[in-house]
Amino acid sequence: MGMEKVFTPIDIGGMTLKHRVVMAPTIHEMCYRGHPTEAYLAITDTYARSGVSMVCVGGATIDPGPTGDVFPNALSIAHDECIFGLQRLAEVIKAQEAKACQQLYHPGRAAARYWAQSNPEMLPWGASAKIPFMAAPKWEITKKDGKWNAVNVMPPAPVREISAEEIEQLVRMHVLAVLRAKKAGFDAVNIHFANVTLVMDFISPYTNVRTDGYGGGWENRMRLPCEIIQATRAAVGKEYPLIVRIPADQGLGEAGIQLQDTLRHVVPRLEESGVDAIDLSAGVLDHTPNKIIPPMYDARGCYLAHSEAVKKVTKLPVIVAGRLCDPRMIAKAIENDRCDVAALSRPLMADPLMPKKMIAGKPDDVRMCVACGYCMTEAGWTKYCAINAESARETSLPKIEPARNPRKVLVVGGGPGGMEAARVLRERGHDVTLCEKEAQLGGALRIAAAAPLAREWRTFTRWHMRQIEMLGVKVRLGTEVTKELVAELAPDAVVIATGSVPGRDVPGADQPIVVTEEDVLLKGTVIGKRVVVIGGAFWDVETAINLAEQGKEVTFVRAAASVSMNRLGPIRALPILFGMLQAKHVKPLFSTTVVAIEKKGVRIVDNAGNAAFVEADAVVLSTERVANRKLLDELRGGVADLHEIGDCVKPRCVADAVYGGRLVGSRI
Amino acid sequence: MPAVVNKDICNGCAGLERRECIYNCPYDAIVPVDGKAVVDKDKCDECKICIEVCPVRAIVLE
DSSP: OOSOGGGSOEEETTEEESSSEEEEEEOOOOEETTEEOHHHHHHHHHHHTTTOSEEEEEEEEOOOSGGGOOSTTSOBOSSGGGHHHHHHHHHHHHTTTOEEEEEEEOOGGGGGGTGGGTOTTSOOEESSSSSOBSOOOEEEEEEETTEEEEEEEOOOBOOEEOOHHHHHHHHHHHHHHHHHHHHTTOSEEEEEOSBSOHHHHHHOTTTOOOOSTTSSSHHHHTHHHHHHHHHHHHHHOTTSOEEEEEESOOSSGGGSOOHHHIIIIIHHHHHHHTOSEEEEEOOBTTTOHHHHSOOTTSOTTTTHHHHHHHHTTOSSOEEEOSSOOOHHHHHHHHHTTSOSEEEESHHHHHOTTHHHHHHTTOGGGOOOOOOOOGGGOTTOOOOOOSSOTTTTOTTTSOOOOOOSSOOEEEEEOOSHHHHHHHHHHHHTTOEEEEEOSSSSSOTHHHHHHHSGGGTTHHHHHHHHHHHHHHHTOEEETTOOOOHHHHHHHOOSEEEEOOOEEEOOOSTTTTSTTEEEHHHHHTSOOOOOSEEEEEOOSTTHHHHHHHHHHTTOEEEEEOSSSSOOOTTOOTTSOHHHHHHHHHHTTOEEEOSEEEEEEETTEEEEEETTOOEEEEEOSEEEEOOOEEEOOHHHHHHTTTOSSEEEOGGGTSOOOHHHHHHHHHHHHHHO | OOEEEOTTTOOTTTTSSSOHHHHHOTTOOEEEETTEEEEOTTTOOOOOHHHHHOTTOOEEEO
16 A cells, blocks of 8 residues: 555644544543543543544533433533543543544433433433433332342333523533533544434434424424534634534434435535534434444445545535445545545454554554444443454553563464464464364354354454464464373463353254254255254354355244344344344244254244244254363363463353453463 | 356446446455456455445345
8 A cells, every 4th residue: 555545634624634544433431420531541542542643532421411411431521620531632642643533412312321210300302202212221120029120121211302492502512512622622523413412313304393493394403503513613713623423324214314315405504504524424323223333244334325425515524434444445435535534433443553554554464343343332332342352451451561481382272262362472472382173263253254144253363363373373273182282292381262162952952953053154064945043142143044045944943032132232233133034034933942852843832831843854053152171171280371261261252252362361 | 255246237337437346346356347347256355345336236245
């Protein structure tokens, strides 16, 4: 890569970005009562050092009251006390010669997410009362007949239409927040009118059925955002860059904002009212989260079509995000004028040196974000990354430093955990041998990557393989490690990463019609037409869909009421998955238990006690996996420095394996 | 599972100012052969952008 257009400067409202790769605004739940913690400053520093030309600090709420509360540990810009913390964030960014931008927003309906649970009499602000907030998880903890019971429910949370006076208050909140950002030293602001904001709910016909001057046609529905821009401009003057983030398409079809509306009504009016750049997102938090954070099922650069169309109707610079995980994709998109600026969020978590590697012309060294969504989990938007254990652990994880006493280390198992351990250990100067019993590296990720929907996982294995080869890890494929081999190699330390095997704890699992997902996905075992997939593993549905795509008649049986969410909840894209099950004619049987696998099919019973027999030519086990601890048990007590990581400890997700590998890598 | 173009559906973006898949492929993996798009399997990285941009939906992952 030479000096392509992506590396040329661009002007946004008088602010010059040195090149066109920036950090996208991203909410981090790493604050305490609205103020950034040291951990948040540390991860911001990581982003600033990545080589991006601008870091946009994610959504700070502008409303000091409970109506402004949406993520309990997110940033606030709602009062003057916030300025000190914001100043430190801006400082951390600017110290690395990147421009600092602050995103701010009013959450509107989304404030129902947490606080409305305990304050039912104080309803969150909505453009109209029509649409409640659809995803407000809530614990109902009740005592009945001396016994406590706790259920997690997700009732829709009502909202109320805000009044004309409150609209004025809302405009003032925006202006004051922008002034605070400016005072704190930010070079620009990003005013959030997308995804999870009250202003978006005013723009969208889906949520706005007002009958006053702020509801009705596009002219009226665009009145509020334009007033906010005009008022802000009056306060900050001409020379302060105002970037506006809008949803190019809400993903609600004709009911919501569609791309054609954005082109015809939204962008022209915003341009007229004096914004300096258009930043494109998509989706609505409670209805189409998979549009805000596109899953790996979507194409890389899936929103470039939006930015390309928007560029045709405006002279303003157009910023776009959405799976821009590959430097080549970004370079091509900017070269072809499909966007002016590429905004990265998840790709920077997966590889915080991606922009620098891009500039250095080393795109193959980038650990590409696979869009698994681990960073955006319901467990807390703390930005842990499944493939980069260092993300959001700046203040806790030991740095990779040369080993004081380089030793001979044997790593057993070439899955993501074993490869991560080998990579880190070798980088620190240890003499590392990695043994894998299969003929290829990848471990359980090979199974995941064999399902077409989850193919992106293969890029992580590819990256690991490249790294351990460049570092000089001695790789021995097709080598099953035994106690004898360990004795022969005589390592100073052993890391066991032998992973897991499919669970066979199903009555009749020894029937000849039974195969595992490994058999069908990896070994190409030929099976008959009528197939029952017994779920339980993380990628079980994808396996069922894959088999259906191969022309099988698939019945999918799972004991749980839904698919595995396992901390990848928000963007597991359930509507997409269930849509695919339907489109591929897979028959899903949730809340259904397998009684026994028999010669010609599977006997099942559902939660209501209804028994049935499903005829099948083959039964594919995609059941919960079981730790492979054989070698571990054999070596226990016989090897002085023995470590265990990943699925062989307990079958979990790839993030746990990678974290285990990274951690053990700096411990030995 | 690289991208593959269905020759019966691909019309070479006839009447359009450019061939969308070729123009957008970040890996330069698609070339025109007899007026139709053909994917070089070794270069394809399965990013799916060609599937996204194809005006006649002629492309799928194999």
